[in-house]
Amino acid sequence: QKEVEQDPGPLSVPEGAIVSLNCTYSNSAFQYFMWYRQYSRKGPELLMYTYSSGNKEDGRFTAQVDKSSKYISLFIRDSQPSDSATYLCAMTLIKAAGNKLTFGGGTRVLVKP
Amino acid sequence: DVKVTQSSRYLVKRTGEKVFLECVQDMDHENMFWYRQDPGLGLRLIYFSYDVKMKEKGDIPEGYSVSREKKERFSLILESASTNQTSMYLCASTAGQYSNQPQHFGDGTRLSIL
Numbered sequence: 001q002k003e004v005e006q007d008p009g010p011l012s013v014p015e016g017a018i019v020s021l022n023c024t025y026s027n028s029a030f031q032y033f034m035w036y037r038q039y040s041r042k043g044p045e046l047l048m049y050t051y052s053s054g055n056k057e058d059g060r061f062t063a064q065v066d067k068s069s070k071y072i073s074l075f076i077r078d079s080q081p082s083d084s085a086t087y088l089c090a091m092t093l094i095k096a097a098g099n100k101l102t103f104g105g106g107t108r109v110l111v112k113p
Numbered sequence: 114d115v116k117v118t119q120s121s122r123y124l125v126k127r128t129g130e131k132v133f134l135e136c137v138q139d140m141d142h143e144n145m146f147w148y149r150q151d152p153g154l155g156l157r158l159i160y161f162s163y164d165v166k167m168k169e170k171g172d173i174p175e176g177y178s179v180s181r182e183k184k185e186r187f188s189l190i191l192e193s194a195s196t197n198q199t200s201m202y203l204c205a206s207t208a209g210q211y212s213n214q215p216q217h218f219g220d221g222t223r224l225s226i227l
Contacts, residue, residue: 044203090215090216100171101215101216
């Protein structure tokens with residue numbers, strides 16, 4: 001079993017819909033959680049970064065962490081065709097040597113005009 | 114903004130060649146990483162370095178080595194390239210040895226071994 005599980009998709013939604021993405025993990029020691037967006041033929045770019053449980057909002061993006069359920073989510077409101085990309089969750093321990101990240105496999109999202 | 118630059122976007126090499134992939138970051142970050150990304154397998158860590166001349170094996174180091182002679186530059190070396198090393202290679206960097214800062218990625222090198 002992988003340490004971090006993420007549905008590969010593709011997840012297809014109409015423009016304007018809410019996109020809901022999630023990851024589950026098995027290591028309760030993970031404390032820092034990130035979401036990256038990766039466009040085709042580009043490197044991942046950081047979208048959201050949260051510590052421990054709770055919600056964080058940035059424009060159209062909301063990240064949620066539920067440590068008791070070992071479950072993290074990313075919501076994209078008013079989705080646009082430009083949001084079509086692969087979304088990767090990542091997490092790390094509180095004192096990871098070299099700040100090593102553990103990644104999910106990524107979910108491909110398609111927003112149709 | 115942090116900039117991580119990988120020297121080649123696309124590279125084609127032959128089986129048995131020694132291949133060098135170069136990565137440079139401009140933010141004086143302590144930590145640098147090399148990943149490969151394959152469909153269905155996600156990002157897998159090959160090697161990382163938390164200081165000049167220091168290196169640690171990641172999850173899949175076999176067939177690879179690294180070099181970090183200067184803080185801003187981290188090289189990945191395929192000692193004798195094989196077809197199963199055809200992949201997208203991503204370099205990343207982050208500040209602080211234990212700061213839990215997120216990693217910043219380059220745009221990747223798509224390597225084909227023929």
